[in-house]
Amino acid sequence: MLTQIHFLLTYACNYECDHCFLYCGPSAKGTFTVAQIKEVLAEAKNLGTVEWIYLEGGEPFLYYPVMVEGLRLASEMGFKTGVVTNCYWASAVEDAALWLGPIFETGVEDLSLSDDAFHHGDSEESPAKRAAKAAAKLGIPGGPICIERPTVRPPAGGKGEPVVGGGALFRGRAVEKLTEGLPTKPPDAFCECTHEEIVAPKRVHVDSFGNVHVCQGLSIGNMWERPLSEIIGEYQAVNHPICGPLSRGGPIELAKTYGVELDGEFVDECHYCYLVRRALIDRFPEYLAPRQVYGLAEEGD
Ligand code: SF4
Ligand code: SF4
Secondary structure, eight states, rough: OOOOEEEBBSBBOOOOOTTOOOOOOOOOBBBHHHHHHHHHHHHHHHSSOOEEEEEEOOGGGGGHHHHHHHHHHHHHHTTTTHHHHOOTTTTSSHHHHHHHHHHHTTOEEEEEEEHHHHHHOOSSSOHHHHHHHHHHHHHEEEEEOOOOOOOEEEOGGGSSOOOESSSOSSSTTHHHHTTTSSOOOOGGOOOOSSSSSSSSEEEEOOOOOEEEEETEEEEEEETTTHHHHHHHHOGGGGGGTTTTHHHHHHHHHHHTTTTTOOOOOOHHHHHHHHHHHHHHHOOTTTTOGGGGGGGGOOOOO
């Protein structure tokens, strides 16, 4: 049962983090208009099961008035709302309160603040800490999100395989920037999808191109071509050309189904899955989209 819709309000971001699984950055395209947000919210209402609307990106504060309007509209329609931000705007606690005031007035219930070295270096007084202080003063609920550079720990008790920690997901730019030197396994080890509920998703991400993602870059339909409520209502993983094999036997089944052979070994399920999907992108452009989240130029660019 779908309970959350996460708007990728924009793919644009003032940062270009190594761990970004959407390849966001200053030149990334794709931002919602207010009219598009209204269309999605109306469809979310039609579904009857959606409780939460999140606005994230990219960096949603880059489109501040549109973000605030999106939160206001969602709240007015009875949804609980949340925002995810990298906090670049929190240059001082007092100034951060000015940014957060209009958001507070919309009744936002979850403010997630990226607070780690990827975003802000190792400084003690990061923008996220300033934003957190301002949010606390205003009484906005929420908390930090912290992703660390991958670390390799020996297995517990000295048995088994080393553990890769840090919390980064190996998709998007993280595959290009963070996988080198980490322990790997052969493709046969990856026989289930471990990080997203692709059979019965509780949340989807939507972008301004119309893609409805069950995992980053894995679309179950285009909501500008078919109503979102219809896409969700009719979705069955087993009938989807990518989610079907993934749900049957994980990334290795996807590769076998379409004869994708990649050399080497891979850090985890998502690392292998992402590369298999990228190898299939020209065959399934409708389902593996948009190309920019695979680090590829859009056609015609
Ligand atoms: S991880 Fe967040 S802050 Fe970093 S580039 Fe991606 S969207 Fe921007
Ligand atoms: S990248 Fe593939 S294996 Fe990882 S969560 Fe997404 S669909 Fe599942």
